[in-house]
Amino acid sequence: MAVADAVLDHPDSAERAKSVVRWIPRLAAWGVLAAFLLVFPLSLETFHAQRWSLGVVFAIAALSLNVLIGYAGQISLGHQGFLGVGAFVSAYVVTVHQQTFWVGLLAGALSGAVASLLMGVVALRVRGLYLALVTLAYGRMAQETLFNLGIFGKGSGVEAPRPALLLGDHAFYYFSLVVLAGVLFFNWRFVRSKAGRAVSAVRENEQVAASYGIPVSRYKLIAFVVSGAFVGLAGTLYAFLNGRVDSQGINFEMALFLVLITVVGGLRSPAGILVFTALFEVLPTYVGDYFGIRWSFWLLALGPALLIITLVFYPGGVGQQIKPITSWMTGGPFRVHHGEQFVQEGVSGRP
Amino acid sequence: MAVLDVDDISIRFGGLQALGNVSVKAQELEIVGLIGPNGAGKTTLFNCITGFYRPNDGRVRFLGVDVTEIPIHQRAAMGMGRTFQQVGLVKGATVLENLITAQHTKVEYSAGAGILGAGNTWAEEKVLRQRAMEILDLVGLAHLAHRRVAGLPYGTMKNVEMAAVLATDPEILMLDEPTSGMGPEESHTFGDVLLRLRKELGLTVLMIEHHVPLVVAVCDYVYCLNFGQLLTEGKPEDVRTHPEVVTAYLGEEAEEVA
Amino acid sequence: MQQFMSALLLGLIGGAPFALLGLGLVLVYRGSRVFNFAQGEFGTVSAFTAYLLSFRLPIGISMLIGIGVGVLMGLLTERLVVQPLFNAPKVTLLVATAAVATGSIALQLAIGDAALRSYPPLIEGNAFEPFNVPIRWQQLLVVLALAGVAIALYLFFKTALGTAVLAAAQEPVATDLVGIGTRKMSALVWGLAGLVGGITGVIVAALQPFTPGYVTSDFLIFAFVAAVVGGMTSMPGAVLGGLVLGLVQSFSASYLADIRWISDNIPAVGEVTVFILLIAVLAFRPTGLLGKEA
Ligand SMILES: Nc1ncnc2c1ncn2[C@@H]1O[C@H](COP(=O)(O)OP(=O)(O)O)[C@@H](O)[C@H]1O
Ligand SMILES: [Mg+2]
Numbered sequence: 001m002a003v004a005d006a007v008l009d010h011p012d013s014a015e016r017a018k019s020v021v022r023w024i025p026r027l028a029a030w031g032v033l034a035a036f037l038l039v040f041p042l043s044l045e046t047f048h049a050q051r052w053s054l055g056v057v058f059a060i061a062a063l064s065l066n067v068l069i070g071y072a073g074q075i076s077l078g079h080q081g082f083l084g085v086g087a088f089v090s091a092y093v094v095t096v097h098q099q100t101f102w103v104g105l106l107a108g109a110l111s112g113a114v115a116s117l118l119m120g121v122v123a124l125r126v127r128g129l130y131l132a133l134v135t136l137a138y139g140r141m142a143q144e145t146l147f148n149l150g151i152f153g154k155g156s157g158v159e160a161p162r163p164a165l166l167l168g169d170h171a172f173y174y175f176s177l178v179v180l181a182g183v184l185f186f187n188w189r190f191v192r193s194k195a196g197r198a199v200s201a202v203r204e205n206e207q208v209a210a211s212y213g214i215p216v217s218r219y220k221l222i223a224f225v226v227s228g229a230f231v232g233l234a235g236t237l238y239a240f241l242n243g244r245v246d247s248q249g250i251n252f253e254m255a256l257f258l259v260l261i262t263v264v265g266g267l268r269s270p271a272g273i274l275v276f277t278a279l280f281e282v283l284p285t286y287v288g289d290y291f292g293i294r295w296s297f298w299l300l301a302l303g304p305a306l307l308i309i310t311l312v313f314y315p316g317g318v319g320q321q322i323k324p325i326t327s328w329m330t331g332g333p334f335r336v337h338h339g340e341q342f343v344q345e346g347v348s349g350r351p
Numbered sequence: 352m353a354v355l356d357v358d359d360i361s362i363r364f365g366g367l368q369a370l371g372n373v374s375v376k377a378q379e380l381e382i383v384g385l386i387g388p389n390g391a392g393k394t395t396l397f398n399c400i401t402g403f404y405r406p407n408d409g410r411v412r413f414l415g416v417d418v419t420e421i422p423i424h425q426r427a428a429m430g431m432g433r434t435f436q437q438v439g440l441v442k443g444a445t446v447l448e449n450l451i452t453a454q455h456t457k458v459e460y461s462a463g464a465g466i467l468g469a470g471n472t473w474a475e476e477k478v479l480r481q482r483a484m485e486i487l488d489l490v491g492l493a494h495l496a497h498r499r500v501a502g503l504p505y506g507t508m509k510n511v512e513m514a515a516v517l518a519t520d521p522e523i524l525m526l527d528e529p530t531s532g533m534g535p536e537e538s539h540t541f542g543d544v545l546l547r548l549r550k551e552l553g554l555t556v557l558m559i560e561h562h563v564p565l566v567v568a569v570c571d572y573v574y575c576l577n578f579g580q581l582l583t584e585g586k587p588e589d590v591r592t593h594p595e596v597v598t599a600y601l602g603e604e605a606e607e608v609a
Numbered sequence: 610m611q612q613f614m615s616a617l618l619l620g621l622i623g624g625a626p627f628a629l630l631g632l633g634l635v636l637v638y639r640g641s642r643v644f645n646f647a648q649g650e651f652g653t654v655s656a657f658t659a660y661l662l663s664f665r666l667p668i669g670i671s672m673l674i675g676i677g678v679g680v681l682m683g684l685l686t687e688r689l690v691v692q693p694l695f696n697a698p699k700v701t702l703l704v705a706t707a708a709v710a711t712g713s714i715a716l717q718l719a720i721g722d723a724a725l726r727s728y729p730p731l732i733e734g735n736a737f738e739p740f741n742v743p744i745r746w747q748q749l750l751v752v753l754a755l756a757g758v759a760i761a762l763y764l765f766f767k768t769a770l771g772t773a774v775l776a777a778a779q780e781p782v783a784t785d786l787v788g789i790g791t792r793k794m795s796a797l798v799w800g801l802a803g804l805v806g807g808i809t810g811v812i813v814a815a816l817q818p819f820t821p822g823y824v825t826s827d828f829l830i831f832a833f834v835a836a837v838v839g840g841m842t843s844m845p846g847a848v849l850g851g852l853v854l855g856l857v858q859s860f861s862a863s864y865l866a867d868i869r870w871i872s873d874n875i876p877a878v879g880e881v882t883v884f885i886l887l888i889a890v891l892a893f894r895p896t897g898l899l900g901k902e903a
Pocket of ligand 1: 388392393394
């Protein structure tokens with residue numbers, strides 16, 4: 001499912017959209033989903049509203065990682081390091097340079113893109129397993145050194161005060177949703193336009209891509225930039241959600257958590273990634289509430305097991321499993337054996 | 352002026368002289384054949400022409416421009432279209448997606464504008480899709496537009512690959528064993544398609560081909576390579592009956608038997 | 610002089626755990642062509658087991674059983690993760706081994722908790738104090754273990770079986786010559802990796818109090834860098850790389866941190882040097898010091 005099957009409509013798209021009647025149940029389903037995402041959170045108290053926001057933040061970060069692993073076939077085990085760059089730079093710009101939150105948001109996206117671009121330059125020379133290692137080492141270096149630099153408070157972190165408009169945790173949740181919607185839009189346009197197609201072609205076969213006139217290196221870098229901008233936005237939200245940012249939580253566990261929700265959610269399947277992130281980030285909170293903290297540890301152990309099971313048995317992830325539903329929701333038929341099998345490509349895209 | 356002018360190309364891999372002083376020309380609207388036993392260096396010559404390999408010696412001129420030093424994608428953008436011996440397609444994508452991807456250099460909006468969903472990108476996407484369908488119609492593959500490449504038979508993939516290269520809007524079409532995996536019937540049809548494409552699209556063709564009847568039927572001129580050297584060149588009939596060509600091919604058959 | 614000698618000594622001793630862990634990484638890389646991110650956890654799980662048993666059993670026996678658990682974990686990883694993903698891209702397999710590592714850390718958290726644990730060193734106190742650098746017996750034990758494991762592996766790979774193991778990744782045919790299938794060979798490699806990892810774990814865990822994931826978080830990245838510096842395919846290279854890395858760390862801690870501007874502005878400068886070293890080696894000398902192929 002290379003250029004994502006979203007790239008082109010299903011063959012019967014022409015007949016499909018015509019009938020208004022068949023859209024009624026679908027619209028109802030969309031309505032229920034919207035109510036759940038928009039109305040239900042109003043009833044949440046602070047702690048849970050923040051957890052939901054965090055879920056949205058991780059969903060954005062996972063969509064970012066999906067651009068790299070899923071579309072570009074480049075591995076990153078240091079993605080938290082780019083999230084951190086966005087978080088620290090946006091907080092720094094707002095706190096130290098007295099800029100508005102909106103400038104901070106822009107700075108977060110830009111700095112994430114630049115940091116990721118630098119890694120992209122490395123990725124032009126260093127590939128596969130070795131790139132995994134470099135990104136891992138980058139993440140650690142970022143946590144130990146970069147995020148403890150003098151400008152970032154020498155280890156004590158940086159304040160990230162929310163603007164008045166977003167002071168409330170519910171307001172912040174809705175704002176995060178807006179950012180997520182933006183990222184989904186750009187992701188959609190990316191996949192359905194020149195850049196996304198070129199990146200996918202490069203992933204599958206660099207030589208063929210070049211013979212189509214695609215500058216291979218440039219499109220690898222473009223993938224890193226897009227991914228970096230997305231995760232920079234996630235980083236900004238992360239910082240301002242907490243009100244401050246320090247290097248503590250931005251660690252390798254976060255990197256693996258991001259890989260986990262991306263891969264289990266389903267490479268090249270934004271819908272699957274969103275669904276699984278919601279399940280895996282928000283659900284443990286409630287499990288912790290009702291059954292005690294030790295159960296969250298067990299859930300923590302369940303995650304990697306899910307990852308391995310996905311890699312071995314369901315390389316399409318949750319996205320593949322919910323295909324009948326997503327197809328139906330977008331106006332297609334509800335078919336259990338929808339389309340062809342996920343092409344087994346693994347995480348890297350190329351052996 | 353020749354569309355393609357390969358001048359005195361040599362390339363070595365370690366101790367192996369894969370090509371030695373090979374010169375090949377293709378004039379506008381010509382269909383030029385390149386034959387020779389396995390391992391003769393035909394694919395290597397393609398790789399030198401298209402920029403996948405840097406020759407140690409010699410120049411490649413394309414449309415009057417010396418392209419010896421420029422990267423693959425720029426040559427492609429100038430109008431060099433090639434297929435690969437082992438089918439070069441984005442196999443996880445559908446046929447139509449491949450043809451749209453192949454139009455990369457024809458897309459008018461920038462990568463950034465596409466991602467932002469700005470201005471003319473939406474309309475342009477429709478045009479790309481339409482053009483892809485037209486080409487599929489032209490080669491008679493429209494019914495496969497939404498099929499994933501990975502599941503198609505080998506011979507069909509070869510045809511799809513050629514369609515994708517046509518979508519790049521090439522000046523020269525370079526085909527590496529286009530009829531491998533096809534039966535005699537199919538390869539005969541393929542010859543007709545090729546002749547028609549030349550007429551309708553004004554193409555120049557350079558084709559590596561083993562199938563002698565096809566070569567004789569469609570080629571205007573033929574080069575024969577052996578052990579990296581040009582053995583002979585000329586009209587198809589003359590090359591086919593050339594005594595050294597006959598022994599070169601016989602030698603290969605003898606080896607295969609052994 | 611004093612500063613130089615102490616950096617040298619500390620570097621060589623500090624590099625020993627990297628070299629030990631790196632040996633396991635090279636072993637797996639040569640046998641399965643994958644980076645084993647679980648290698649560190651083969652160690653922590655062994656240490657964790659030894660720690661739990663040490664309340665009822667003598668520490669020596671606890672450690673032996675701990676190492677056995679390391680072997681078991683290596684074999685299980687092979688069976689449950691490596692075999693099923695045999696034909697998958699190697700990066701997929703890498704991600705899977707990373708999942709094994711985090712899963713194991715989560716289990717340690719669920720069974721125990723995040724608290725620091727320590728068990729008594731096998732030999733108490735300092736061995737000697739050359740140039741006023743106190744060297745603990747326990748640190749020497751790591752060096753001894755390194756020497757022992759290195760020699761044992763060297764001897765093992767002299768045997769027909771050992772040669773076949775290393776050839777297996779390149780030419781499956783070679784394994785048939787000694788009458789052992791590729792599958793058993795792979796199990797052997799991972800069992801050995803578990804053994805080396807287990808030994809690493811129980812020995813380095815006595816250096817200082819440890820938490821779940823200790824070997825992974827404190828040593829794994831450096832061991833990888835060591836193995837890459839050594840060439841990734843070479844066992845002597847891993848040992849050499851480990852020592853080089855120890856030296857790079859101790860010298861940058863000692864000399865770079867002496868430079869005022871650096872100590873003021875660049876926290877954990879050793880991390881930066883290691884990162885730069887890794888990128889430099891990969892970009893300019895991908896075969897490392899002793900590797901034979903990229
Ligand atoms: N990248 C390469 N490295 C080393 N040898 C090569 C390479 N590419 C081609 N060769 C060698 O060059 C010779 C010609 O190969 P090729 O051009 O593929 O032959 P043909 O296409 O005529 O069958 C063969 O001996 C082949 O092994
Ligand atoms: Mg060939």
